Amino acid sequence: MKLHKATAAAAAALVLSLTATACGGDSDEGGDGGDKITIGIKFDQPGLGLKTPDGSFAGFDVDVATYVAKELGYDAKDIVWKESPSAERENLISNGDVKFVVASYSITDERKQKVDFAGPYFLAHQDLLVRADDNSITKAEDLNSKKLCSVTGSTSAQNVKEKLAPKADLQAVGGYSECLTGLENKAVDALTTDNSILAGYAAQKEHQGKFKLAGLKLSDENYGIGLKKGDTELQSKINAALTKMESDGSWQKAVTANFGPANYKNEPAPKITEGS
Structure with missing residues (x-):
């Protein structure tokens, strides 16, 4: 995998994070090179x-966030990375713990009640990951006689179970x-979530050649960059970046x-719709 640039930049950010607080509050307002x-x-x-x-x-x-930060005036060494689990993203933004969030964050009307978005910067689709030698699953309906795996609480799994393959044997894990x-x-036959996430797992060195994407488009997921509601200046700058x-060509x-x-x-880079 060609990750040397992102890894090097992130390593520099890690060194900085070990010596700096990760509060992300008032210290990250400027972009003069001395702030984080x-x-x-x-x-x-x-x-x-x-x-x-x-x-x-x-x-x-990480690559997108690093590029955007650079356009805002921050070098890679000025970035402090903060873990942003799905359930915590809105709180981290609203509380000022982060300047913005880039975390497979699908733009939805419900989320836009609490935060604003820039972008979208990526269009993903719900898909299935299957074994590389399995040609028996070519459409969602094929799951009706199969064991489908996803994480507990997954909207992707419910989408399949309720709308596409009601007889699928759904196995929810941690x-x-x-x-x-x-x-x-071979304890399960397929895994479902966003194709970007599935591709990330399949691309890992230890998994290469073992799995393949079914190539289905079971939903549209427009990933946006989440930021504090009402910050139109930052929204415009991120959209420009x-x-x-x-x-x-960096994208x-x-x-x-x-x-x-x-x-x-992948789909082509999506048209930016937020803030326009």
Whole structure:
């Protein structure tokens, strides 16, 4: 995987985070090179936002956040990464614990009641991950006679169960790694969530060649960058950075580096709709 740039940048950020507080409050307002910026990402999503065993950070969301921060006036060494689990994203933004969040954060009307978004910067679709040698699952309905794995509380799994394959044998577990183990061991037949997340797992070195994406588009997930409600100035600056990232080729380079080993067929960069 071509992650050396993101890893190097993230390693520099980690060194800084060990010597600085991660409050992200008043200290990250400026961009004169002496200030820091706290950015929320996932720490447990390969390909998107992952804290690696050596303590560095890698993934597409990390690359996007690093690029945006640079456009806002912050070098990689000025970034403090803060873990942002799905359930905590709105609170971290509202409380000022982070400047913004880049964490496979789908733009929804419900979330826009609490925070604003810039972007979107990526269009994902709900998909299925199956074993590389399994050609029996080519559409969602094929799951009716199969064992489907997802994490507890997953909206993706419920979408399949309620709308697409009501007879699927749904197995809910604590984490995606358990699903991957079950898929490899043939205890389950498929794993479902966003295709970007699935591609990230499939692209990991230890998984390469074992799994494949079914290539289905069971939902549209527009990933946005979450920020404090009403901060239109920051929203505009982030949108400008995202536009530049796409136009100068950095966006596609990051997609290829992080998802390429999974033979992921990504959508083109989406049109920015938030704040416009």
